[in-house]
Amino acid sequence: xxxxxxxxxxxxxxxxxxxxxxxxxVAAAAGVNLFLTGGAMRDMLGGFPVRDLDFTVxxxxxxxxxxxxxxxxxxxxxxxxxxxxxxxFPGAVRVELAMARTEKFAKSGTRPQVAPATIHEDxxxxxxxxxxxxxxxxxxxxxxxxxxxxxxxxxxxKELRTIHNYSFYDDPxxxxxxxxxxxxxxxAIDERTRMQYDNAREAEMLSRITPQALGSELRHMAxxxxxxxxxxxxxxxxLTALYSPALTGAKLNLPDFTKLQRARQxxxxxxxxxxxxxxxxxxxxxxxxxxxxxxxxxKNAALGRSEIAAWQKLEGAAKKLERELKAxxxxxxxxxxxxxxxxxxxxxxxxxxYSSLRLVQDRIRNYFEKYLPLSQEVTDEMxxxxxxxxxxxxxxxxxxxMILKHLDARPKKVEPPPEPPPPPPMSSFARGPGVRHAx
Numbered sequence: 012x013x014x015x016x017x018x019x020x021x022x023x024x025x026x027x028x029x030x031x032x033x034x035x036x037v038a039a040a041a042g043v044n045l046f047l048t049g050g051a052m053r054d055m056l057g058g059f060p061v062r063d064l065d066f067t068v069x070x071x072x073x074x075x076x077x078x079x080x081x082x083x084x085x086x087x088x089x090x091x092x093x094x095x096x097x098x099x100f101p102g103a104v105r106v107e108l109a110m111a112r113t114e115k116f117a118k119s120g121t122r123p124q125v126a127p128a129t130i131h132e133d134x135x136x137x138x139x140x141x142x143x144x145x146x147x148x149x150x151x152x153x154x155x156x157x158x159x160x161x162x163x164x165x166x167x168x169k170e171l172r173t174i175h176n177y178s179f180y181d182d183p184x185x186x187x188x189x190x191x192x193x194x195x196x197x198x199a200i201d202e203r204t205r206m207q208y209d210n211a212r213e214a215e216m217l218s219r220i221t222p223q224a225l226g227s228e229l230r231h232m233a234x235x236x237x238x239x240x241x242x243x244x245x246x247x248x249x250l251t252a253l254y255s256p257a258l259t260g261a262k263l264n265l266p267d268f269t270k271l272q273r274a275r276q277x278x279x280x281x282x283x284x285x286x287x288x289x290x291x292x293x294x295x296x297x298x299x300x301x302x303x304x305x306x307x308x309x310k311n312a313a314l315g316r317s318e319i320a321a322w323q324k325l326e327g328a329a330k331k332l333e334r335e336l337k338a339x340x341x342x343x344x345x346x347x348x349x350x351x352x353x354x355x356x357x358x359x360x361x362x363x364x365y366s367s368l369r370l371v372q373d374r375i376r377n378y379f380e381k382y383l384p385l386s387q388e389v390t391d392e393m394x395x396x397x398x399x400x401x402x403x404x405x406x407x408x409x410x411x412x413m414i415l416k417h418l419d420a421r422p423k424k425v426e427p428p429p430e431p432p433p434p435p436p437m438s439s440f441a442r443g444p445g446v447r448h449a450x
Contacts, residue, residue: 016154026102043070103283120219179211184224222313233292239268274363286356329361345415
C-alpha cells in the first residue's frame with residue numbers, strides 16, 4: 012500500500028472508505044480507469060475533513076451509476092453536458108462521479124464545448140491548482156499521485172492559484188468560487204491570481220455570469236459551514252449585488268447567518284442530518300428582503316419552483332417540530348433522540364436560528380452534544396455480536412434498540428478513592444538543625 016493510500020484510509024470515515032472500495036470494484040468490472048480527484052484530494056492533503064468524494068473516470072461516468080445502485084446508492088442529480096452524476100450512499104456519503112473531460116469556451120460565461128479526455132488533460136483544464144490533483148485507484152497504478160500543476164505545493168503553502176491566465180474570463184463564476192474557497196480553507200490568494208481577478212473585474216466579466224452559474228454557486232454557498240464569514244467576505248468584495256442590489260448592509264442579515272454558522276458547528280462531523288441546505292440558507296438570505304428584491308434574487312439565480320416551494324414550506328414544518336420538542340412527554344434521552352433522528356436537518360437548524368423557546372434550544376443542543384455522540388458508541392461490531400446479519404432490517408432494528416437502551420442507561424457512579432491517612436507529625440529531632448519553623 013502506498014503512503015497516499017494509507018493516508019486516504021486513515022483520513023476517511025468507515026462509510027467513505029467502503030464507498031471507495033465499491034467504486035473500485037464497479038470501475039474494474041467496467042474496464043475503465045478510476046481516480047479520486049478534486050475536493051476530496053484537496054481536503055485529504057490539506058488536513059480537512061473530507062465532506063464529499065469526487066471520482067473521475069476515463070470513460071462514461073453515467074454508465075457506472077446503475078451498477079452502483081446495487082450498493083444502496085441513489086442518484087441526486089445528473090449533468091448531461093459534463094457527463095457527471097451526483098449520488099448519495101448509505102452512511103451519508105455524498106459522491107460526484109464525472110467523466111474526464113476538456114472544456115473549451117467559445118465566449119466568456121457561455122456553455123463550454125465538452126469532450127472526453129485523459130486524466131492529465133482533465134486536471135489541466137480545472138479552475139485552481141489545489142483542485143487539480145488525482146489519486147489512481149487502478150490495480151496497475153494504485154496510489155499513484157497525479158499533480159501536473161503542483162497543487163500539492165500550493166496546499167503546503169496554503170495558497171489559491173489559478174491554472175491558466177484566462178481562468179476568470181472563460182468562467183467568470185470562478186471569481187465567486189475563489190472567495191468561497193478562501194473562506195472555507197483559510198488560504199491566501201497568490202499575487203498573480205489576485206491580479207487576474209482584479210483585471211477580470213475591471214473588464215466587467217462579472218456581468219457575464221449566467222443565472223444558471225449564479226444559482227450553482229448559491230447552492231454551493233448554502234452547504235458551506237462558515238456561512239457568516241462567507242457572506243461577510245462576499246459583501247466586502249461587492250459580489251452579493253450579483254444576486255440582488257439590495258443584498259447589503261442590514262438587509263444582508265449577518266446576525267442570523269452567525270447563528271446559522273454556530274448551529275452548523277455543533278453538528279458532529281459524519282452525522283447524517285438528512286439535510287437540504289438550500290431552503291435553510293434561503294430562509295436567512297431572503298428574510299430581510301421585500302417581495303420585489305426577493306423576486307429579483309430568485310430570477311438572477313434561476314431558482315426552480317421546487318426549490319422555492321421547499322423554502323416556503325420550511326418555516327411551517329420547523330414550527331411543527333418545535334411543538335413536538337417542547338412537549339412534556341419527552342422525559343427520557345431516548346424519546347428526544349427518536350424525535351430528532353427522524354427530523355429533517357434543515358428544520359432542526361432552523362429552530363436553532365429562529366426558535367425563541369429556551370427549552371427547544373437546550374434540547375437540540377443536548378441532542379448534538381450528548382446524545383448523538385453516545386449513540387455512536389454503539390458500533391456495528393457490537394451489534395454483530397448479537398448474531399444479526401449486517402445489512403439486514405433485523406440488524407438495523409437491533410442496533411436502534413441498543414442505542415435507545417444505551418441512551419437511557421444511568422452512568423455508573425464512580426466511588427472516589429479513599430483519602431490517604433495524614434502523615435505522622437515529625438518530631439523536633441527529625442527536622443534536623445537549621446530548619447525554620449513557621450509561626
